[in-house]
Amino acid sequence: MKEIIFKDRVSEIIRIIVGVFLAVSGISYFAANYGNMDLVKYLITAGLLLAALANITNYFGTVSQTIRETETGLEIKTSSMLIKRTISTLNIKSIEIRSDAVSVVPKAGRPVRIRLSLLDRVQKTMLTGFLRDFATRNNIAV
Known part of the structure; x- marks a missing residue:
């Protein structure tokens, strides 16, 4: 039985760039609103940081494809x-x-x-x- 795993390099690079952008957006949003944070702003910050983490770590698995016999x-x-x-x-x-x-x-x-x-x-x-x-x-x- 043979297995091939191949990766889409362009999508991998784009995914990492988007993840870094989301992380920077979340951190800057938190820094800008630090004095007057309410629950909604905490949720927005947490959502941006979680989306960044998911993109950077390839949680969704959209980059690699596998074919196995x-x-x-x-x-x-x-x-x-x-x-x-x-x-x-x-x-x-x-x-x-x-x-x-x-x-x-x-x-x-x-x-x-x-x-x-x-x-x-x-x-x-x-x-x-x-x-x-x-x-x-x-x-x-x-």
Whole structure:
């Protein structure tokens, strides 16, 4: 069983910048209103700081995507670690590899699409090679 974890570098950098901006906003809001803080202002400050912490630590899991080969088929986690699709090898109709995206098309249901536009060249090559090998081993059309 093989597993590939690939990261979107552009989104990772943007996420960290947004997290730092939220942290600076929360600290400056607290400093500006320190003398006359009420409950609402404390909640706003806490919300900004928690959002900053969640962005910086990647709590939402939006940067990394995982594709794993299991005994029964492919397990794909995309766009968030909360969204996971397991597609049985017997239910895979085809694998479409285009220049902008890779799609795993099941016999019934919606295809699982992985965008390639924001991945670097090494990650694109590794992902397409993995899917071509998987398709060849299991007699799936590419």
